[in-house]
Amino acid sequence: MDRPRKPTLDTVAGAVGVSRATVSNAYNRPDQLSAALRERILETAASLGYAGPDPVARSLATRHSAAVGFMLGQGLSASFADAALSIVLDGLASTVDGHDHCLVLMPGKDKGGPRPETVARAQADVVVAYSLPDDAPALTAARTRGLPMVVIDQPVLPDTARVEVDDFGGARLAASSLWASGHRRFGVVTFALHPDGHNGPVTTARLASTSFRVTRDRLHGYLDVTGTDTPVWECARSSRELGRAGARALLSASPRPTALLCASDELAFGALQAVRDLGLRVPTDVSVIGFDDVPAAEHADPPLTTVRQPLAEKGRHAGELALRLLDGGRPGEPTRLPVSLVSRDSTAPPK
Amino acid sequence: MDRPRKPTLDTVAGAVGVSRATVSNAYNRPDQLSAALRERILETAASLGYAGPDPVARSLATRHSAAVGFMLGQGLSASFADAALSIVLDGLASTVDGHDHCLVLMPGKDKGGPRPETVARAQADVVVAYSLPDDAPALTAARTRGLPMVVIDQPVLPDTARVEVDDFGGARLAASSLWASGHRRFGVVTFALHPDGHNGPVTTARLASTSFRVTRDRLHGYLDVTGTDTPVWECARSSRELGRAGARALLSASPRPTALLCASDELAFGALQAVRDLGLRVPTDVSVIGFDDVPAAEHADPPLTTVRQPLAEKGRHAGELALRLLDGGRPGEPTRLPVSLVSRDSTAPPK
């Protein structure tokens, strides 16, 4: 079972009869040696089964690992049940991969965000944080490691790059359009205010201490228009099923709301279903509005009125910021991406 | 701008007045030094802003990186549009994270799987491959690096751990139940046979050279029952929208199929929609059957008959295999997880 030791740079150098530095150059600086020699080295390497410089050793020597970490607020399946997150992540991944960087995923555990130990051991030299609670331990862990960081949709941290959208403004926009068309009785279906898995109506106290920036802003945007006494139903995750249950609960009040404001499209899809469940019609009986404008919004039944934010762009931009930080760039001003209201067929004036 | 150099083990050792080895032990082998000294070291470390041993250097010294790579056949958003994949990935991630390992994601590019360069540079010491074409370059790259590998739903490779489900048997099961209940005119909606983005009817030649094992097996399972002249529509990805379009195309044939066999639930959801689009009813006019049994299948309208495979289990098991390989374990026999037919309301005998 004495499997042969894996070949190293030295092995190859010895075999070809050149110095280790030259072999290294063959891989990293082709201009530093003659094409012929390089060819010879690469051939010998291949015949020895040498797959190129060891990434870890290289990282140690160069002091960067060509990897960006991604810290997530939730588990993977929960995260990706939400198309919006997938799209952002995809934008990030392709940007980063295009520059030969890997993506190190740190999914959230129970209490909002990855465990600090995970963060401490991750081989990444920049991290991107998304949908973490404002006080996530992972954030602290990344800081004490001195990792450059870019946050998406999160509160500013000193020395941190940031990309965000105007969640408050977007939500306000949506609510205003409904208000302007005559709606006066609203219900709000939101995703988590706190990372504790709560499902149900939201109390004022809970609202006041909201630990997710995005939730807070969207909620405040809605309530700013509809009034703070608007009933709010919290779902632990942004999922169709939970949205359906929440909407059903809100719609069973009397007088029944004439419009449902949802914190995400995913929740709105559930709301659409809930309206049908109760034998009512969208938008005749109830208007439903979403947030994100994921691709499915356009094909929903009926097509969903929603607040569009440039999701892929958000991921791509975060990726670029990360790469820039990696290059020693300064964080710079936060980038604010535009939102807009996309009117489709799930909203109409009340009867 | 001369930011102070980051503290290292040596810095801390110097400050406390002990050897580097002792500081290392303070972190990795608390039993090797007195509790008091350990405490003192940790305190000093904290006050110096030392966040613990550098992961890269540690990996070099220990020769393992505490990370498992995950090679994917497609881009992230495409992947996660498919709930099945998310669930598998989530199972994998939690297993792996529970053992203090990171997940390095290598999403696929255009031509089936991550780029070989990406794989060559990934800091992982075991990789899991999922839904790659059988001949993906990433597979070769991982091999030449000598990385232990576990493949999910892919053909056996020498010296590779493997978890799989009986796709052929599952598909056969589904088709047989329909056949037994009297159906004779079928249509099949499948996801990609080749990583070339093709959408449309499938030719015999294309079918014969299918490069994804899963596709091949499910297809063959269906066609084994329904006959090889059954029309098959290929969708480039497993998405609701593409499934809808494909189903619509198949249903416009005359005579119209009385049953649609879909390679995934996601495609089946699209098919459900397509039937409605045409003013027909499920299952009265058309039966629809899926594959995977994702959570949404139960809540579809109507609830979807489908082939269940233990998705989370699959991911978890792959994770465990990966961890075992990391520990120097042998690949062992492939694990075959069970499939079963879950009958719900989307299937019925033909009129």
Place this chain on the structure above:
DNA sequence: AGTGTGAACTAGAGCGCTTCAGAACGTCCA
């Protein structure tokens, strides 16, 4: 006093690579 023992700590050799300051050897032009 001599010996054995275990606990607490250290020295130093790597891990596999990059990189910088040269060395060696032309070539070219004055």
Place this chain on the structure above:
DNA sequence: TGGACGTTCTGAAGCGCTCTAGTTCACACT
């Protein structure tokens, strides 16, 4: 003919850590 210059290749010093094989020391036992 000689020196300035370019190209090609080398030597050796790290990168920050782990780990084996010690050394030291206090204490107990005879």
